Amino acid sequence: MTAIAFTQILLNGLALGAAYALIALGFVIVLNAAGAVNFAQGELVMAGGFVSIAVAPLIGEATALPGLLLLPLVMGLMGLMGAGFAWIAYFPVRKRHQVAVFVSTIAAGLVLQHLANALFGAAPRAGPPLISGNGLTVGALSISLQQIAVMVCAAVLISGTGLFLGRTQTGRQMRAVAQDPEMAAAIGIRPKRMITLSFALAIALAGAAGLLLSNQFFVSPNDGGLFMLKAYIAVTIGGWGRLDGAVIGALLIGIFETLVAALTSYLVAEALLYALLLIMLVFRPSGLLPERARARV
Amino acid sequence: MSDPRSRLALGVAAIALALYALFFAGDYALHVLTRAGIYAIAAIGYQLIFGRLGALSLAQGCFFGLGAYAAGLGALELGLGFPLTLAAGVLLPSLLAALIAIPVLRLASHYFALATLGIAQLALLVATNWTDVTGGANGLYGVPPIETGTLSFGHGLPLTLLVWACVGLALTVSHRMTAGQRGLKVETLREAPLAAAALGIDGSAIRFRFFVASAALGGLAGALQAHAVGVVSPDVLQFHVLVLILAMTVIGGRASPLGAVLGALLLVHLPEWFRDFADYYLVVYGAALLAAIIFLPRGLAGLFGKSEMPPVETADAEAPRDPAPHTLSVETVSKRFGGVTALDSVSLTLAPGEILGLIGPNGSGKTTLVNLLSGIDKPDGGRILLGDADITGKPPEYIARSGLCRSFQHPQIAPDLTVLESVEAVTAEGESAAARVTEAGLSDRANENAGTLPPAALKHLEIARALAAGASVLALDEPAAGMNEVERANLAALLKRLADAGHGILLIDHAMDFLLPLADRVICLSAGRVVAEGTPADVARDPAAINAYFGESPL
Incomplete structure (x- = not known):
């Protein structure tokens, strides 16, 4: 493989990984806020893709930046959906076993999947591009504008999320609730409000990922499962509950998939990813990196 | 499925299904x-x-x-x-x-x-x-x-x-x-x-x-x-097969096999009944699963009520056998978590019939010691002997079967089991669970669900379970926490009786007015080390113990 080809693959992998990182980041935010896995995270990415397609006519073909202009709108709508999602699929089973949340989010994902199927049909559809235009060529390296836009958008959103959670009062309150809801309530933070906000943020990020992926990779109602699985694996690699780890894990998966697929086939890349995951869980049953918190007896 | 009502329901359902299939x-x-x-x-x-x-x-x-x-x-x-x-x-x-x-x-x-x-x-x-x-x-x-x-x-x-x-x-x-x-x-x-x-x-x-x-x-x-x-x-092999089976189990009822059959009958027939909805049928299916997990935690089977075991009379229960007495010996045991030394070369012995008080400020290593004794954590050094048997680093279930059982700071119970059922779960064959319930002073509550018990009764339940499991040595982690005077007196009386019957009891508590009169000897831990040891009166006056609790006097 030439250096150029390698760089090209790395670039493609990074763009894919950047979109995965948004999904994984949302996955972890819900994980920390709710203490449970959101199995519908993938379907929410898919929903974000279809919402983008549905609202795309508002902008029209004329503008040069259709996706970029749509992004705030899509994220806003998905954020609202996220708040609703929390109240329908999470709060009613909050006090029960973790497994109940698993099942309720599987069910919610099922509803989204079949709703998309009934409304849009099973065939893959292309979402709006972030930027129209072809791209540029640097030497023998061809870079699509789309890919650059995906990476820049993801980077901005990820750092924005990091700053929001780390530096703002609301973000600190959300983290406080994630760490200990009872203690947070005792110092005057309203846990339900913060958890709702966490869901909204997480699902807005999933929606953004849906828009980012929808042009290059298309979107179809049955895509959700794979997105969810990638986020789940990314969070396992990156350390259960760690925001930074989730982003790194997702980037690694994106690069791994693209690289192995280029060397062999997409199929092998997929199988190898699952096999490596299983091997990792055999040798490191509590994840690759240390978990955020350890249960007390 | 063993009570007559469920058997009748099963019979009627089976016959109805057979008649439907045949005719x-x-x-x-x-x-x-x-x-x-x-x-x-x-x-x-x-x-x-x-x-x-x-x-x-x-x-x-x-x-x-x-x-x-x-x-x-x-x-x-x-x-x-x-x-x-x-x-x-x-x-x-x-x-x-x-x-x-x-x-x-x-x-x-x-x-x-x-x-x-x-x-x-x-x-x-x-x-x-x-x-x-x-x-x-x-x-x-x-x-x-x-x-x-x-x-x-x-x-x-x-x-x-x-x-x-x-x-x-x-x-x-x-x-x-x-x-x-x-x-x-x-x-x-x-x-x-x-x-x-x-x-x-x-x-x-x-x-x-x-x-x-x-x-x-x-x-x-x-x-x-x-x-x-x-x-x-x-x-x-697709994911939807799993989801269908999962939905049948959730909708039918988590723990009732007949519920699973009901769920299967329902979910396989539903698409036939809802043909007119076409694509939206599957949306309804997802929504039904969501509704079931939210509104029917026990599934459809839950609607027919829990199959109750007949209440058991506890009055005439025979006196339980006491297990062979064992001496617990802890020899220079250490435990580190990362860079923190939680226990540093701790030694103690606990003879049959003795109540050994273990005191020390929060974070001094009391619970860590109980976790090591019961096998939940493994020590980094030292030995733990029960009688002559080396139980160092053995799995918890092995240690429990050797005769050392513990209680937890936050009682760990199955809320839907009654007191008697909770004890029955660990009672050896031929022994009477009811006798253990009576022994622990819970005979009035034998048929109440463990999840509805007040905190004090939960502590007694944990002790009853440990006795039923054949414990000769009990390690009790703050059993009196949150108890009022009467409850403490009851607990103290129970522990005295158990010690008189030959059980060795390691008792952790912060309440000195409860622990000191009860204990035969007391050990004080501070920062993972034994800083004082002796009779309750000696330890209560020991400067090292006082210092451990109150720190250097600021005066």
Whole structure:
């Protein structure tokens, strides 16, 4: 493989990984806020893709930046959906076993999947591009504008999320609730409000990922499962509950998939990813990196 | 299923179903009924691992699909006949389950779900792409119908009857695994895994059995499906198969095998009834699953009420036997967490009949010591002996069976079991659980659910369980915390009686007015070291102990 080809693959992998990182980041935010896995995270990415397609006519073909202009709108709508999602699929089973949340989010994902199927049909559809235009060529390296836009958008959103959670009062309150809801309530933070906000943020990020992926990779109602699985694996690699780890894990998966697929086939890349995951869980049953918190007896 | 009311319900339902199949169902209705029976078997299996043990296995659809492939390949490639193809269908997934059980079952719940999902995805990829063997995306065609000698179960009523006979078999297997004390053990294991281990319940063995049994029943269902429809395609390994089985279990009822059958009947028939909704039917299906998990935590079976065990009289219970007395010796035990030394070369002995008080400020290592004694954590150095037996670093269930049991700061109980059932779960054969309940002063509450007990009674329940599990040495972690004067006096009287009967008791507490009069000797820990040891009066005056509690005097 030439250096150029390698760089090209790395670039493609990074763009894919950047979109995965948004999904994984949302996955972890819900994980920390709710203490449970959101199995519908993938379907929410898919929903974000279809919402983008549905609202795309508002902008029209004329503008040069259709996706970029749509992004705030899509994220806003998905954020609202996220708040609703929390109240329908999470709060009613909050006090029960973790497994109940698993099942309720599987069910919610099922509803989204079949709703998309009934409304849009099973065939893959292309979402709006972030930027129209072809791209540029640097030497023998061809870079699509789309890919650059995906990476820049993801980077901005990820750092924005990091700053929001780390530096703002609301973000600190959300983290406080994630760490200990009872203690947070005792110092005057309203846990339900913060958890709702966490869901909204997480699902807005999933929606953004849906828009980012929808042009290059298309979107179809049955895509959700794979997105969810990638986020789940990314969070396992990156350390259960760690925001930074989730982003790194997702980037690694994106690069791994693209690289192995280029060397062999997409199929092998997929199988190898699952096999490596299983091997990792055999040798490191509590994840690759240390978990955020350890249960007390 | 053992009480007369459920038996009656089962009988009536079975007869109604048989009458429907024999006299009212047409060809198509029989076909649907067969499908429902096949899924009922998979759901009964799934209930064992998901419902009973609470482990979210995402591989049940995979086991179902592997069963179908094994039966199909057995018939087409190896020329196996009818009973053997079913055996192949049961065997392949069971083997896979047994192979992955050890690494997978020890994972925390979120990694267990992910690992089983990863295995299911791998199986799907293999089935879709190993075209030479599996026929790839097209799958296997022409799996022969079930025939044996002159009997043909190819389709229609004979097939329906065969499948439902297998449902009966699955119900029997499930019943045998969950009836009586076995069921109580499993319930304790699911709701309070730490306590289960600390009471001698061998969780790994139970999880292994249940996981393999769930795979076997999933495989049986898949094998029947292969024969019933004649085709096996990668579709049988898709995620939606798992979701369907999961939905049947959740909607029917987590812990009731009849609920699983009901769920299967309902979910297989629903699409027939809701044909007019077309694409939106599946949306309704998802919404129904969501509604079931929110509004029916016990599923449809919960609507018919919990099958109660008859209340047990506790008054005439015979006096329980006391276990052989053991001396507990802790020799220079140390434990580090990362860079923090939680325990530094701690030694103590506890003789039969003695109450040893263990005091020290928060973070001084008291609970860590109990965790090491009970095997929940492993020491980094030193030895722990129970009598002559070295129990250092042994698993909790081994230590419990050797005669050392503990209680927890936050009681670990199965809330839906009654007091008597909770104790029954760990009582040795031939012993009386009722006697232990009486001994712990809980006979008035024997038939109340553990989840509704006040805190003080929970502490007594933990002690009753430990006694039932055969403990000669008890390690009690702050049993009097949050108790009022009367409750403390009751607890003190109980502990005195137990010590007089020969039990050694290691008693952690912060309440000195409770602990000092009760203890024969007291040890004070500070920052992981023993700083004072002696009679209660001596330790109470010991400057090192006072310093440990109150720090350097600021005055």
